Amino acid sequence: MESIKLYGVNIGGFLSQTEDYSLTSVSKFITVDDFRKIRDWGFNTIRLAVDFPFLFTLSENNADRFSPIHSNFEYLDHIVSWAEELGMYLIIDLHKAPGHSFESSELHKNRIWKQNSPFQDIFLGIWTHIAQRYHPHENVLFDILNEPVAPTAEDWNYLAEKTVEKIRMYTKTNWIVIESNLWGKCKTFPELRKFDDENIIYSFHFYEPISVTHQKAEWLKFTREYHPYFVSYPGKMDTLSEALEKGHDADAKGLMNMFRDSQGMWDITRLESRMQPVFEFQQKHNVPILCGEFGCIAYAHPKTRQNWLSDLITLFHKNSISYTYWNYKNMHFGLCDYTLGFQDNPNYDENRMDQASIQILSRNTHKAP
Incomplete structure (x- = not known):
């Protein structure tokens, strides 16, 4: 197995999760200087989140037809x-x-998993186009779907296999990233299919405990009500009272389950135990592993954010796990943040940088070959 080590950050809120996909808007948010800054911090990788509507348009009259947006591909x-x-x-x-979204409020729209869904053909067509265009660039990796939420493991394994087959028609060497089902959870890793392909990286996302990493998250009503105060790490997480569980709609059920799962003492030992299914998969199959997303919200106290990150980086290096932090800029988790809501946030210095977290994340990293 060829060795690959990735150390870096995500760039989200740029070509993804934005209300304005126009080039006029996105070109002002990130420039080559940002890439240079990330490299100079000691990182060798950028995971670029890209939403389908930035690259393609769907036909209104024929749902299985799509067209590339040439200016955006350029x-x-x-x-x-x-x-x-x-x-x-x-x-x-x-x-x-x-036909697919990882956001809890949009799961009812996930039609890609239905039998004979035209969205599977569209999905394969997307990756055919991307692979055709970018396979000559050996530095480009293909993360085929962010946080899949398939009804069954086999649904996801089937689509992943078909996608790998399409990409391999154009390149045998570009690395392909395949995430575990149900938002990239560690516990679903044993259900991932091990592919007969030496250039695949298996990936998970890690935001545990959510009561720490998403404390005071303003886009989650349930989170705001449960956490009107700082939550520390390491430390013991409060129990979820029955009173707080009442009055929330169905979309909150999954979130409430995650909060229940966060109860009790959290430290590096518990973090490591949570990742155990990933480590076992890695050891069994001798494959490279990537933690494609992990992050702690900037509403957390600086010490909490730093302690949590430090423990994760220790575990990643100990277990030869590649990683890309979520997120580089803004979006509540940023290593730098220029939004008014974080103007006086203690995580950021006068240059709007979280230097302490940057130093932790770049610990023992190496430049790309």
């Missing part, structure tokens, strides 16, 4: 060249796909 070409010229890996992460 812009993505520039981004690929930025990474290439700086000696960095670029992971193209299909963050949202037609």
Whole structure:
């Protein structure tokens, strides 16, 4: 197995999770100088979150027809060249796909998993187009779907297998990233299929305990009500009272279950135990592993954020896990943040940088070859 080590950050809120996909808007948010800054911090990888609507349009009259947006692909070409010229890996992460969303409030829209769904053909067509265009760039990796939420493991394994087959028609060497089912959870890792392909990286996401990493998250009503105060790490997480469980709609059920799962003492030992299914998969199959997303919200106290990150980085290096932190800029988890809501946040210095977290994340990293 060829060795690959990825150390880096995600860039989200740029070509994904934005209300304005126009080039006029996105070109002002991230430039080559941001890539250079990330490299100079000691990282060799950027995981670039890209939503389907930035790259393609769907036909209104025929749901199984889609067309590339040529100007936006040309812009993505520039981004690929930025990474290439700086000696960095670029992971193209299909963050949202037609017929699929990882967001709890949109799960009812997930039609990609239905039998004979045209969205599976669209999905395969998307990756055919991307692979055709970017396979000559050896620094480009393909993360085929962000946080899949398939009804069964086999549903996801089947689509992943078909996607790998399509990509391998154009390249045998570009690395492909496959995430575990149900939002990239550790506990679903044993259900991932081990592919007969030496250039696949198996990936998980890690935000545990959610009562720490998502404390005071303003986009989650349930979280705001449960956490009107700082939650420390390491430390003991409060129990979820029955009173707080009442009055929330069905969309909150999954979140409430995660909070229940967060109860009790949390420290590096519990973090390690949570990742055990990943470590066992890695050891059994001798494959590279990537933690594609992990992060602690900037509403957390600086010491909590730093302690949590430090323990994770220790575990990643101990177990030869590659990693990309969520997120580089803004979006509540940023290593730098220029939004008014975080103007006086103690995690950031006068230059709007979280230098302490940057130093932790770049511990023992190496530049890309």
